[in-house]
Amino acid sequence: MADANSSSGFGGGYMDLSTLDRIQRVQGVLAVSPGVYDTAKPGSASVVSMGVPDFIANFDPNWNRYSPLKLSLAGGRWVGDASRLEVDLGSSIAAEFHVRVGDTIALPVRPSDAQPGFVNHRFTVVGILKPTLTAPDSGAYVSLHDAQMIEGDSLPTALRGQVDPYQLITGAVVYAQPGVNLDSLATRINSAVPTVEATKPSTLVNAFKSGGAVFTVMTTAAALLALVIGGLSVVNTMLMSVSERVREIGLKKAIGARTHHILREFLAEAALIGLIGGVAGYLLGLVLTTLLNGSNPSGGLFLVTPGLTALAIGFAVALGAVAGLLPAIRAARMDPVRALRAQ
């Protein structure tokens, strides 16, 4: 993937269409597609949001030809090179604006604090993509011509009319020939075409990995939170049941129960609460992952293995037992006479 060298002039990162030919000639390049990428909701960049912000991009027919990650339509058709004011919407952006195939949508979306020169166009939705749970869900895909038109509208007023937007692109997508080392291909492009800066795939993978790490940290944090809440509620339940059952403990000790008997009974009870909670949580998780996996065309985003099942339920039981330990000790230590006379 090659991006315009940001030092090439406009400060926003543009390159000339002719640059594509120079990239195409680099050894190992299979195909080059022009890329025009813009935000779909200008002005909303400062709003903190989860996931990928909505974007507008040219639909690249090469993508489904060469990329291992195919995009497919849930309904409608793809925009073509000759399409004008037609758009294919990603699943989440379509849902966000409540549009279906045949509806129209103004792009870019007019911000509440629009600049005086703000221009947008009404597009007809001709297709909606299947969910991918990744970036394409937030995309609005138009023809290269329309993407360049929108890009031209967003040029600083001073530049409008001076440059031809239809000669400008914001980036290029490079598809390599099979077996070519992508990192060295990026190096070759950078030396052969000094005006662009090709991003090495390893850099992207690292960025993706750190994204994955964020995902892992977040799910781990959620799991830890659930753990703490679960543990505390077992402690609370068991402490309550100790005070409610003081007389029962007193009676049991009077008729010969030893400290370890009471301890064992309360621990077993806490572990049972853990087991019930664990099984319930597991079933809920199973339903949730099945739903999530079902909405993902490539399937199996979350995998529930027998080992994971055993671990999750075993952990819930252990958590219950650990959380029940303190109340159980309290119960077991109780003096039978005081416990029996308790009201």
Place this chain on the structure above:
Amino acid sequence: MPTLRLEGLTKHYVRASQVVRALDAVTLEIEQGEFAAVVGRSGSGKTTMLDCAGLLMRPTAGRVLLDGVDTGRLGERERAELRSRRIGFIFQEFNLLPTLSAMENVLLPLRYSGADHRAGRRRAEVLLEEMGLAERMGHRPAELSGGQQQRVAIARSLIGEPTLVLGDEPMGEVDTETAEMLLSLMRRINRESRVTFLIVTHDLDLAARADRIIHLRDGRLDADQRVERPGTRAGVAALAAVG
């Protein structure tokens, strides 16, 4: 050898830095097979005496001997074992576990004594039948009357084949007629199986049906009266003469 021997039994409670002399040097012996009633005003030390005799608390001074064994020398483990093997408890408030059936309540002590469960079940059936609860074995306490609940509790006190049954006002929560019936049941068990009973009551008519009436006053043994013909006017008269 007496089943139970209390020797100079003394118990002081400390409450708000004030010492309450709940029991003051009580000495008495209960022979095997005896049916003894403990009477006395509220606060005279009856419960304290039973709790000490039942090894539920340790006295401030004095000794409790069960079948000749000085229980003060025993650790908590041995005392708990003695409670489960030798002593049966009946309480005023029944103290049945609400989630267990009558049968399960009767079997509860065996959970802690390590007794054979199958033999225990058979014995529990016999006991519940003797208590007239053959049809109620699967019922929960809430489905039973007060008298029926206390009969379950009596069966529970007997499941471990104790030598001594201690009852702290076991007839205190039921009407007179039911109280009479409960006492008759306990007397019959006492007669048939020679189990020793020590029962606290504040009802002098019921006490007069015991073999012996132990009278406490302000923590001291006030009178210890053998009843000649239990349940007759002569017995009550004898008590009145002492009281």
